[in-house]
Amino acid sequence: MFNDPWEIVPGEGAGPLRFGTARSALHDRFGPSQPFRRANYSADLTDTYGPVMLTCDPADGLYLIEINLPSLATFRGVRLAGPVTEVGEALRAIGVEPAQFEEGSWSFADDTVAMTTTWDEDDDQVIEIVTVVAPGRSGDEIIWTDGGATTDPVTSHAVTPGRGIGLVTLGDHRSDVRRRLHSGMTTAPPAASTASREDLFWDDGLVVRYSPDDRAERIVIVRADQVTFAGVTLMPGQFDETRQALIEAGHPITDRELALEIDHTGIELWLANTQTTHRLPVCSVVISAPDAP
Numbered sequence: 130m131f132n133d134p135w136e137i138v139p140g141e142g143a144g145p146l147r148f149g150t151a152r153s154a155l156h157d158r159f160g161p162s163q164p165f166r167r168a169n170y171s172a173d174l175t176d177t178y179g180p181v182m183l184t185c186d187p188a189d190g191l192y193l194i195e196i197n198l199p200s201l202a203t204f205r206g207v208r209l210a211g212p213v214t215e216v217g218e219a220l221r222a223i224g225v226e227p228a229q230f231e232e233g234s235w236s237f238a239d240d241t242v243a244m245t246t247t248w249d250e251d252d253d254q255v256i257e258i259v260t261v262v263a264p265g266r267s268g269d270e271i272i273w274t275d276g277g278a279t280t281d282p283v284t285s286h287a288v289t290p291g292r293g294i295g296l297v298t299l300g301d302h303r304s305d306v307r308r309r310l311h312s313g314m315t316t317a318p319p320a321a322s323t324a325s326r327e328d329l330f331w332d333d334g335l336v337v338r339y340s341p342d343d344r345a346e347r348i349v350i351v352r353a354d355q356v357t358f359a360g361v362t363l364m365p366g367q368f369d370e371t372r373q374a375l376i377e378a379g380h381p382i383t384d385r386e387l388a389l390e391i392d393h394t395g396i397e398l399w400l401a402n403t404q405t406t407h408r409l410p411v412c413s414v415v416i417s418a419p420d421a422p
Contacts, residue, residue, distance in 0.1 A: 139238035170336035277308035290394035395419035
């Protein structure tokens, strides 16, 4: 699989990979992997296959390909490996002008292909990672948003199924959420983007996802001194211990991949990575509308 160069086709994929492919289909083709969450507020999981990492959206399938062996990646015959100055010259020779969008990062093909560099022992910037992203998933503009909160962040939360927490209720309008919380950030995706609309409130330790009509549809608690549900502490705590505490308290659960769901509550606990010999903490408490029992 990794012996032959992978030709990158912007908007379509790289090598044998095509954007939109379901994660289950990738597993069928390439076998199992050890997934991880790129961010502890993301429902999307990333699978690692040798020098390649693949990230899928549950609904839209594969949208991000990261190639950690640049010699594997080619674009219109140009191998995207070695000093970035040399690769840049080769790309310009075929009429492609890479643009530097931050220190150590260049992109081309409408920002759908990116090259990240590192310094080698000869003080040359050599390409370390080649990233290929699906249309509608690139070029997000980061926007900082003002918040209306004037007091210190709330660091303890009691979770109410179907409702949320004290600060944010499911169904709240985006403007009301921002008024209650501190300053945060969001992105302005391209018109064709399929990415979710989210606000990240770092001081509050919360990430809120919105529906197309700007109503809060998911609340993710990524940092807090304490999060409780029906008398059970969900955060902070080791994932396996919290799972057992829920069972002992009589709460039915369903185990998910890197997660568990408290049945018919809309509440999930997420893990960032595969359990190892070291017990891992709950990385996020996620609140959405409950399903029907």
